[in-house]
Amino acid sequence: MTRRLVRAGLFAAVLAGVVAAAGCSDSNSSSTTSPTPTPTGPTTATFSSFVYPSAIGAAWQNLTISGTGGTVTATLVSTNPPGVTVGLGIGVAGVVSGCPQGISISATAGSQVAASVDAGTYCVKVFDPGTLTSKVEFTVSIVHP
Amino acid sequence: MFRRGLCFFLTSVLPVAAACSNNSSSSTTNPTAPTTTVYITEAFSGTLDPNSQQSKQFQIAADGTMSVTLASLTATSNGPALTTPVGLGVGVPNADNSACVLSSSLVTAPSLQAQISVGVTKATATYCVAIGDQGNLKTTVTFVIKVVHP
Numbered sequence: 001m002t003r004r005l006v007r008a009g010l011f012a013a014v015l016a017g018v019v020a021a022a023g024c025s026d027s028n029s030s031s032t033t034s035p036t037p038t039p040t041g042p043t044t045a046t047f048s049s050f051v052y053p054s055a056i057g058a059a060w061q062n063l064t065i066s067g068t069g070g071t072v073t074a075t076l077v078s079t080n081p082p083g084v085t086v087g088l089g090i091g092v093a094g095v096v097s098g099c100p101q102g103i104s105i106s107a108t109a110g111s112q113v114a115a116s117v118d119a120g121t122y123c124v125k126v127f128d129p130g131t132l133t134s135k136v137e138f139t140v141s142i143v144h145p
Numbered sequence: 146m147f148r149r150g151l152c153f154f155l156t157s158v159l160p161v162a163a164a165c166s167n168n169s170s171s172s173t174t175n176p177t178a179p180t181t182t183v184y185i186t187e188a189f190s191g192t193l194d195p196n197s198q199q200s201k202q203f204q205i206a207a208d209g210t211m212s213v214t215l216a217s218l219t220a221t222s223n224g225p226a227l228t229t230p231v232g233l234g235v236g237v238p239n240a241d242n243s244a245c246v247l248s249s250s251l252v253t254a255p256s257l258q259a260q261i262s263v264g265v266t267k268a269t270a271t272y273c274v275a276i277g278d279q280g281n282l283k284t285t286v287t288f289v290i291k292v293v294h295p
Binding site for chain 1: 186187188190212214216217219221222223224225226255256257258259287289291293
């Protein structure tokens with residue numbers, strides 16, 4: 001009888017200890033759970049539109065850069081008619097009307113312009129460099145953070 | 146003997162439970178709410194004639210860091226970007242608000258990354274940005290200055 005009581009007490013002690021330890025173990029495991037990583041790869045967008053020959057002939061597309069910024073790259077993929085030279089630039093948007101450019105190039109299909117930017121709202125612009133004689137359709141590929 | 150067993154139970158289990166209890170109390174401690182500074186983006190645009198300068202004033206709402214960027218310089222509002230270097234600076238207005246007394250400045254072409262970063266205080270309240278020709282402009286240009294401030 002006495003042995004049985006001792007065993008009962010010992011068993012209860014071990015069982016309770018295991019249960020308590022399991023509770024602590026659960027706390028520890030939850031605190032070491034790794035968060036799901038957020039994808040941070042660059043984003044690619046396609047911008048297709050047209051531009052007319054004019055001193056104000058232009059088309060642009062806005063994009064928002066978050067975090068710490070990065071590099072925005074715009075590539076003139078094609079024009080129709082082919083072989084036409086247009087202006088291609090990257091500018092600031094959101095806090096000013098239009099798309100005033102910080103950098104621009106004269107571009108034919110395959111030309112690329114890139115700029116390092118801080119977080120904010122920017123724009124990629126295609127415009128008449130003063131040489132267009134008719135409507136030009138274009139496609140631009142934009143890669144940004 | 147049963148009492149001895151019970152005693153063992155109490156002495157072996159309670160410390161473990163107490164340890165868990167400590168974990169619980171630490172996990173329910175309320176964190177201190179972080180102070181977040183709200184930043185505002187403003188754009189100042191205008192035209193700049195050769196051998197001239199322009200300045201714009203704005204208000205600071207909190208202590209923090211202000212960044213200034215000459216975001217665009219073009220010959221016309223729709224024209225290609227110019228790479229002509231011009232003077233860009235930040236500071237505070239003088240006593241009669243007739244000029245911007247610069248505390249930081251540089252000569253630069255447009256960029257889409259901050260070109261000047263300075264600490265600002267709410268106590269000063271009013272700051273200014275300025276742009277000026279350094280003798281490089283041949284015609285009037287259109288500019289956009291982007292300012293991010295608290």
